Amino acid sequence: MSIHPTAIIEDGAQIDPSVEIGAYAHIGPNVVLKEKVKILSHASVTGHTTVGAETEIHPFAVIGAPPQHNGYKGEPTTLIIGERNKIREHVTMHTGTVQGHGETRVGNDCLFMVGAHVAHDCTVDDRVIMANNATLGGHIHIGESVFLGGLCAIHQFCRIGAFAFLGGGGILTTDIIPYGSAFGNHARLEGLNIVGMKRRGMKRETIHAIRSAYRMLFAEEGTLKERLEDATSLFSEVPEAMTIINFMKADADRPLCLPEK
Structure with missing residues (x-):
């Protein structure tokens, strides 16, 4: 010693x-x-x-x-x-x-x-x-492998899913989906953390599947419940996509960080 x-x-x-x-x-x-x-x-x-x-x-x-x-x-x-x-x-x-x-x-x-x-x-x-x-x-x-940028502040009870990214100076009051990428005050979802996924060696086809699931989940057509059901049916064999879907289903009382319309 x-x-x-x-x-x-x-x-x-x-x-x-x-x-x-x-x-x-x-x-x-x-x-x-x-x-x-x-x-x-x-x-x-x-x-x-x-x-x-x-x-x-x-x-x-x-x-x-x-x-x-x-x-x-x-x-x-x-x-x-x-x-x-x-x-x-x-x-x-x-x-x-x-x-x-x-x-x-x-x-x-x-x-x-x-x-x-x-x-x-x-x-x-x-x-x-x-x-x-x-x-x-x-x-x-x-969640695991999340990156939180400098000077960001996250409100109590928020959830940030695995492999997500919150940019520097972001003020977060909602939940970020796994693999999501958010910026701003208040933070908005800007897409997926593609850079982080590539750095961690994720396969190209897996990234494409996650992107497809993301587009479906945050499309303007239908209700969120309908989109979740459709995505579950289409991506049930893609564990990474199901991580996002299960995260969104896990706590219906928590507001999600969403893309700007």
Whole structure:
């Protein structure tokens, strides 16, 4: 274990022998640091927080602080961070609330650039990238491999489907379908995240099928229910297209981010 003599490690913290902790870092009493975690100088990890193996937390990040919620009364809610994440300077991540599901959760292999914020009760899946100062309100679900541009802000309870993209400065109050690409204030759906799909090696025929499903789902003809039924019938053998369809069906009470008419 490599711990700088100026670091503060409170009694009760569970720290793997392979962990590195830099100068003036602070580790709270209910923190668990797994194998090969690196806590750089001046970072703070507090609360009931577990940090997965090989995750790096950079200077002045504050991880596991209490939620910014007036109903929070000090309950032992948690923050669970997965493996191999890079958490850069001034990032903030808060524990959950009893009004939510009591837990904030971050997956594996994510990158949180300078100043990104993950609020209480959020779920961030694997391989998500949040650029500088991207901000999540409470209770948000971010699907795998989503890219959130710098300075974007996402309203509480929003869902962003897997492989979607939200452009820099976007203000989002609705849900983005998987593979969707949205921009603006308030954000509108501008099409599909074709660049992201190609970068991740998706086959050309799969991309064409997703595009066809997208055109059908957001056509002007018929009702949304009818379009969903037609798309389900036509694309039932394309798992990626069905990801979009099932996302749209999953929560009928949530408004969708739509193309501009």
